[in-house]
Amino acid sequence: MHNFDYARADSTRQAVSSHGPDKQAAYLAGGTTLLDLVKIDIMRPEQVVDINRLDLKRIETLNDGRTRIGALVTNTALARDERIASDYAVLSEALLSGATTQLRNKATTAGNVMQRVRCPYFRDGVSNCNKREPGSGCAAIEGHNRSVHAVLGTSEHCIATHPSDMCVAMAAIGATITVEGPEGQREIDFLDFHLLPGDTPEREHALKPGELITHVTLDAPLDNSRSHYLKLRDRASYQFALASSAVIVTLEGDTITDARVALGGVGTRPWRAHEAEAALKGQKATEATFQKAAGIAFKSATPYAHNAFKIPLGQQAIVRNLTTLTA
Amino acid sequence: MSDHHKGDGSGVETFDARSPSRRRFLKSMGASGLAAATAPAWAQIAQAGQSQAEPVEPRDDGAPAEGExxxxxxxxxxxxxxxxxxxxxxxxxxxxxxxxxxxxxxxxxxxxxxxxxxxxxxxxxxxxxxxxxxxxxxxxxxxxLSNGDDLHPVQAAFWEHDAYQCGYCTSGQIMSAVAILNDDNIGSDDASVREAMSGNICRCGAYKNILAAVQDARGRMKGAS
Structure with missing residues (x-):
């Protein structure tokens, strides 16, 4: 692994000033993405700022009912937190469906938000990849694009899925990302944080150079809601989603009064399906309603040579999840 | 971690002081040279078993060089x-x-x-x-994990259930098993153990015996605590 300068930060401010606005610096939390990609020479930071000693490991319930999660809360700690497991079951389930025990023990909340794509053409270091070498093209579009390639939100420059399960649950719940940077603190709506590839697939998120995520604050849970994360994949554990759904619903009798739907494994970013939600609200909880909403969620989908199956699979992920939740 | 060393030793009779760790055996082979190499296998093992594992001494590198x-x-x-x-x-x-x-x-x-x-x-x-x-x-x-020649209950269970073939993944499997057996958040049923252990790949496919060993060790650790 290539060498780099190393600084351990004792405060958020110190972390930001050690990093500076230089793009060749990287913040190190759990390291499960960063060190992996440095080892295979895809990321080449000249400066690593270790933020593991910062006081960002708490989960707090705020007075307005929201829940504030420190950037360094591990995926294990977040999934096992009693408040998260009871008020945001979809998030706990999503976290526990991702990676492995020992990776979840290292991986952090902010690191999960910042994880890079799993497209093999991005990781191989030689194929054309607009994320790695802007302007070089996208080998996935004409290549092997079955498992970690999207049908929603793609462009002619990149079709890689965002790999996170946690972020799909957060997209459904609604959240705010707090960042600290050279110009101070600001907040970013979770749904605006991950960028569509468009013409600039090398730009993956809304952070300005040098900005550090300090917290993710979840919206207050919907009253009397129930939620579930359903992940469909090639094997039962330790595999990225082919299609997944995070669904939150509230019911009055057999009528759906509110619904949140987000999708994983099918989109270039954690995919909130607003139009599908609108098709559920006020409707009877029947399979016909679910099928209609699922169809709407994928009406703008673009299949590629090997991943057209993700459209019916993703629709099934919505229908089955809603069926389970409203049974 | 002290609880791990309270094993009552049940079921570890086959592993006594003469059974060397593979590492100790290889070190001994290196030191004893040709004479040992020409001796029957059982004699080599007996000879190797007479040498104790070298304790790991505290290390102090002194002042760091530039860049360290x-x-x-x-x-x-x-x-x-x-x-x-x-x-x-x-x-x-x-x-x-x-x-x-x-x-x-x-x-x-x-x-x-x-x-x-x-x-x-x-x-x-x-x-x-x-x-x-x-x-x-x-x-x-x-x-x-072990306390001298007293194996940790998970090590003993892996030994008894033959929970390996080539053995390369075994130390990682055992360390994961120790952690999940001490974690109250992880269920004790087979499905929960398989899920919690899915980050340890065994290319030989010894999963069935690994699962049996982990579940057996659960009983031993409960009995020991």
Whole structure:
């Protein structure tokens, strides 16, 4: 692994000033993405700022009912937190469906938000990849694009899925990302944080150079809601989603009064399906309603040579999840 | 971790002081040369068993050179002061600097689990960890589980259930098993154990015996605590 300068930060401010606005610096939390990609020479930071000693490991319930999660809360700690497991079951389930025990023990909340794509053409270091070498093209579009390639939100420059399960649950719940940077603190709506590839697939998120995520604050849970994360994949554990759904619903009798739907494994970013939600609200909880909403969620989908199956699979992920939740 | 050493020894009769660890055996082979190599296998084992494992002495690198960071690691209860470059990986420091080669390097990318060890009692992939990030941490490797020749209950169960073939993934499997058996959040049913152990890949496919060993060890650890 290539060498780099190393600084351990004792405060958020110190972390930001050690990093500076230089793009060749990287913040190190759990390291499960960063060190992996440095080892295979895809990321080449000249400066690593270790933020593991910062006081960002708490989960707090705020007075307005929201829940504030420190950037360094591990995926294990977040999934096992009693408040998260009871008020945001979809998030706990999503976290526990991702990676492995020992990776979840290292991986952090902010690191999960910042994880890079799993497209093999991005990781191989030689194929054309607009994320790695802007302007070089996208080998996935004409290549092997079955498992970690999207049908929603793609462009002619990149079709890689965002790999996170946690972020799909957060997209459904609604959240705010707090960042600290050279110009101070600001907040970013979770749904605006991950960028569509468009013409600039090398730009993956809304952070300005040098900005550090300090917290993710979840919206207050919907009253009397129930939620579930359903992940469909090639094997039962330790595999990225082919299609997944995070669904939150509230019911009055057999009528759906509110619904949140987000999708994983099918989109270039954690995919909130607003139009599908609108098709559920006020409707009877029947399979016909679910099928209609699922169809709407994928009406703008673009299949590629090997991943057209993700459209019916993703629709099934919505229908089955809603069926389970409203049974 | 002291609870792990309270095993009553039941079921470990086949493993006595004359049965060497593979590492001790290989070290002895190197030292005893040709005479040992020409002796029958059982005699080599008996001879090897007479030498004790060398204890890991505390290491102190002194003042760090330019470009190095000084860190303190407590590994299996022994505190070391080491100088490492920022890109030194915890797994490599343990294997190459402290000669604790029980922790294995498999994929070196966080995908196989062979490098699993405990940091402050939590199982992590040591291949995706910078040594410098673990300054001040307490690390337990496979070498730190047994109490002399008394195997940890999980080691004893792996031995009895033949929970390996080539053995390369075994130390990672055992370290994961130790962590999940001490974690009340992880269910005790077979499905929960399989899910919790899915980060440890066994290319020989010894999963059935691994599962049996973990479940057997659960009973032994409960009986011992």
């Amino acid at each position: 960071q000084q860190i303190r690691l407590t590994v299996n209860g022994v505190e070391h002061t080491l100088n490492v470059t920022p890109n030194a990986v915890l797994l490599d420091v343990l294997r190459d600097r402290l000669e604790l080669t029980g922790t294995k390097k498999g994929c070196d990318q966080g995908q196989c689990g062979a490098c699993t060890l405990l940091v402050n009692d939590t199982a992590i992939n040591s291949c995706l960890s910078l040594a410098v990030s673990h300054d001040g941490d307490e690390i337990t490797t496979i070498e730190g």
